[in-house]
Amino acid sequence: EEIELISDFLAGKQLLLENTRLQKTQQGDFRLLIASGVEKPPPEGSDAGTESTFELDGKLKGRKLDLVFGDHIEEMAKIALHLKKASLNAANDRQKQMMDQYAKSFGSGSLKAFKESQKLWVKDIGPMVETNIGFIESYRDPAGVRAEWEGLVAMVNKERTKAFQKLVDSAPTMIPQLPWSKEFEKDAFTAPDFTSLEVLTFNGSGIPMGINIPNHDDIRQEIGFKNVSLGNVLSAKAPDEPIPFIRQEDLELYQNNRDEAFEVQVGIHELLGHGSGKLLQESSPGEYNFDPKNPPISPVTDKPVTTYYKPGQTWGSVFGDISASYEECRAECVAMALCCDFDILKIFGFGDGTINLDTKAGEVLYATYLSMARAGVVSVEFWDPENRKWGQAHMQARFSILKTFLEAGEDFAKLDYTKEDLSDLSIKINREKILTVGRKAVEVYLQKLHVYKSTADVEEGRKLYEQMTHVDGWWASKVRPEVLRRKTPRKVFVQANTIEEEGKVVLKEYEATHEGMIQSWTERDV
Helix, strand or coil, X not given: CHHHHHHHHXXXXXXXXXXXXXXXXCCCCEEEEEECCCCCCCCCCECXXXXXXXXXXXXXXXXXXXXXXXXXXXXXXXXXXXHHXXXXXXXXXXXXXXXXXXXXXXXXXXXXXXXXXXXXXXXXXXXXXXXXXXXXXXXXXXXXXXXXXEEEEEEECHHHHHHHHHHHHHHHHHHHHCCCCHHHCCCCCCCCEEEEEEEEEEECCCCCCEEEECCCHHHHXXXXXXXXXXXXHHCCCCCCXXXXXECHHHHXXXXXXXXXXXXXXXXXXXXXXXXXXXXXXXXXXXEECCCCCCCCECCCCCCECCCCECCCCCHHHHHHHHHHHHHHHHXXXXXXXXXXXXXXXXXXXXXXXXXXXXXHHHHHHHHHHHHHHHHHHXXXXXXXXXXXXXXXXXXXXXXXXXXXHHCCCCCXXXXXXXXXXXXXXXXXXXXXHHHHHHHHHHHHHHHHHHHHHHXXXXXXXXXXXXXXXXXXXXXXXXXXXXXXXXXXCCCCCCCCEEEEECCEEEEECCCCCHHHHHHHHHHHCC
16 A cells, blocks of 8 residues: 555656665655666756655655665666667667667666657667667566566568558558447557567566567557567477467367467557557646546446546556556457457468458467467466465466456357366367357457556456456366476577677577576676
């Protein structure tokens, strides 16, 4: 509760929290540690103004909050210095400005400067070498607010990017097919930069298969965003990798189509999933992006909406600890709904747009639903039975979508097993009912997720999501142990380095072994 109260207080001061940590002193006061390369705010003040000590009010009345600069000071100063050097070698003026804003942000601790860097990054369309760095994703924060440091460098795959560009071009006709009216969608769709990249290096706690950033909703709605598919991450797999929970009769089809299915899923997820939607908000006192006297009608209740985002509130601050997983679930549901559109499958090179489940396009669609259902089963590995909490945002989302499949009725989806210990557990999806029963069930769930997010209805949104991600006794005591028994080893990615030899940049790659991975990190010298 104290974390939420201080988050709300700082929202009123326009201070973002992604690069902070919160400490409570023995006296009951609080210290907000801000990652920066300096120990003091700049002379003109921090993002919160010239004050660095605040007297708290409300339930925290009588306590104070100090802003403390210089968290991770050595690392942040080094990063800021090298970004300033990088700006001297930028490909264009926009990239130079972007690097300068990065350096300002990481040096001074200003997230306003970081947001400026992200605006410039979005506007830097189609660079051959793509990079982004900073406190980006909040998946690992229990409150869903503070972010983890990450950075990537990657090169464009030109041929695959052409296919994705066709998906970008189709967005204005595809988004209206989603189960909500235009009042809950951006006034004008801004076509993002949608690129397939080959990753040189990605540093963070994990490597995603696709990225849709920046996460700041004001930038996304006013300027836009970038979608990135990480091609060599998507295709990376160990030889003879086992695939548990897929029926023997589906195994060959699944193996032959899972890469294509996942590319379709990731593409729709990142572009039409994260890229869709509008937040109804009062951006400043008396300034609304909808008509408060004649509010939109909710397709969920058929009544005018009564909630919206107030000044200073963001999606993350309102939905808190569930926001990251909830949004991933919404984007995944968009993918599961729209991958049923054979015109979209045609864009990816599968079929001619004709609806036919017995074609290559139909196989890719079936593999997409099998893949999501399988992900829902294995997701319970990431549910902690001791704390009864989820530890991974995407997996929590996929579990709820599997439950949506299983609850769709009409024998659409089921878990098959004959043994008491579930050692022969497998997934069965009725291929012939994907376009009818399956898609309808997903769209009903998606509509609620979307409208609750758009209208800041955290009460109904939290109730729905906690219900759909609840792990009951059977899942905990029966399914989870079998998932752990059949668990495949987590992938370890061996990443290359670049070195300079006689004035030329040389790519150095390593063996796909544990020794190769360790050597790559040793020679990275960070």
